[in-house]
Amino acid sequence: MSSSLEKNMLILRSSDGEEFIVPEVVAVMSKAIKNMVEDECASNTIPVPNVDANILAMVIEFCKKHDESEAEAASDLKTFDSEFVNRGQEALYDLITAANFRDVKELLDALCQNVAEMIKGKSVHHIRIQFLGYQLFEILTSNFIWNIWCDRDFD
Amino acid sequence: MKATRSDFPILPQELIADILCRLPVKSLSRFKSVSHSWYSLISNPHFAQTHFTQTTNKKPDRLILISDSHTLFSVDYAADSPVATEIHFPSVEDESYDVWAEILGSCNGLVLALNESDVAMYLLNPSTRESKKIPESPFALNSVNACNRCGLGYDSMSDGFKIVMLSYYDGGVDEESGATTETNTIVSVYSLKSDSWRKIQGSSYLHCAGDPSGVYLNGCIHWQALRGSDYISVIVAFDLGNEVFWEFLPPPLVTNAVLPWFYPPVLGGFLCLPAYTDVWVMKEYGKKESWTKFSFCKREDISTRINLVCLLEDGEFLLSRDEE
Known part of the structure; x- marks a missing residue:
């Protein structure tokens, strides 16, 4: 397959073994991949561990859009970004982890902004349960004083 | 609230910081009580600095005004139809004290104002409605005998806010004691971090002209003053980092x-x-x-x-x- 690969195309392989053919300009929007390509330590197929096919497809979609729309109006791209990041919590966290790990700055920016918007008006209690669910143990065992804000909702 | 997944991905600390950096001050002061790590992250001066630079890349869009009734108002002039809203500071000791005589300076979103009731300076944060009473400078002279000038600024070298107080007095011969005093200006600096005043070397300028409140820009507080040697009107800048005066011409x-x-x-x-x-x-x-x-x-x-x-x-x- 790699022999018939067009020039300037790369294959990205997700953690669950699925392969995606993407233009090099799109793939190198990930700094981590860019470094691999520049150091020539990548063959045509680049493994992307920790990122499954589902998430990898989303990241590629985002990068493609940003690559194509350089000439497009910034407002259009903004609309695309805000729609793109508008996903369930689970996908959102997987995307953030992938964008962080693969160092895709534009995507990470859009995602962090989205999370900030999401949690801006939430109560402390809400944040603890939803955003830091995994850290509940830490919170419960810490001697931090639960103050009156816990039960108030800010919406 | 539903039970949460146990395998929730753990976001690395730098990502949490990145997200929190985008939040308004109001949310941040609330989120200090989320957990130990969030508390220390938000309280970190470095975080505050990043947050400030990130949020002030936008143009300032708010005016703080004092009305004739001595109430503070905030006007969001970037809005389509700007409305003035009253701001009250619940943290000011006594409710009847929430009246203001004058705005003495502002810097990085903080306002230094003179309280009408107890004639003390307060450092106000209109975003969080927090206020702090500033102790009186033990070095400042009584305003009957001296011209007092002050200003608020941020010193990036010590990473903290400073208030500068200039007490200018005219020299002359005291009629009763016959002692002569030289014209001079006492300079004292208050640091918010140490919550204390300190006297530094005096200024050679005649700080008797212009507006009493200094203006902060580029790490310096500016006043209008006369040069001591030839009485030429100059703009005097006080460098908060090195605590020295310099001047330029209007x-x-x-x-x-x-x-x-x-x-x-x-x-x-x-x-x-x-x-x-x-x-x-x-x-x-x-x-x-x-x-x-x-x-x-x-x-x-x-x-x-x-x-x-x-x-x-x-x-x-x-x-x-x-x-x-």
Whole structure:
């Protein structure tokens, strides 16, 4: 397959073994991949561990859009970004982890902004349960004083 | 609340910081109580600095004004139809004390104001409604005998806010004791971090002219003053990092005239001086050659003095003028 690969195309392989053919300009929007390509330590197929096919497809979609729309109006791209990041919590966290790990700055920016918007008006209690669910143990065992804000909702 | 997944991905600390950096101050002060790690992250001075630079890349969009009834108002002038809303500070000890005489300075979103009731200075944060009473400077002189000037600024070297108090007094012979005193200016600096005043070397300028509240820009607080040696009107800058004074000349032709002092003079990061129907803008900070004159109106029927209020989008100014 790699022999018939067009020039300037790369294959990205997700953690669950699925392969995606993407233009090099799109793939190198990930700094981590860019470094691999520049150091020539990548063959045509680049493994992307920790990122499954589902998430990898989303990241590629985002990068493609940003690559194509350089000439497009910034407002259009903004609309695309805000729609793109508008996903369930689970996908959102997987995307953030992938964008962080693969160092895709534009995507990470859009995602962090989205999370900030999401949690801006939430109560402390809400944040603890939803955003830091995994850290509940830490919170419960810490001697931090639960103050009156816990039960108030800010919406 | 539903049970959460146990395998929730753990976001690395730098990502949490990145997200929190985008939040308004109001949310941040609330989220300090989420957990130990969030508390220490938000309280970190480095985080505060990053947060400030990130959020102030936007133009300032709020004015803090004092009404005739001595209440503070906030005006969001970036809105389509700006409305003035009252701001009250519940943290001021006594509710009846929430009256203000004068705004003495502002810097990085904080306001230094003089309280009408107890004639003390308060440092106010209009975003969080927090307030802090500033202890009186033990070095400042009574305003009957001296000219007091003050200013608020941020010192990046010590990473903290400082308030500077200048007490200028005229020399002369004391009629009762016969002792002679020399004209001098006592300079004291308050640091918010240590919550204390400190006396430093005096200033050689005559701080008796112009507006009493200093203006903060570029790590320096600026006042109008006269040079001690030849009585020429200059703009004196106090460098908060090195705690030294330096000076530059006001625009040509405005020298020696009574300067209609800036109010408020920093617009979009430039030092400005309104002069009747013109405004002088110092395009390159500290370079007197860069004073540039902008004429606002050619209309001859407007003879009253104008004041600059703020810089709007597209380089427009918002002006106010005194009605006869």
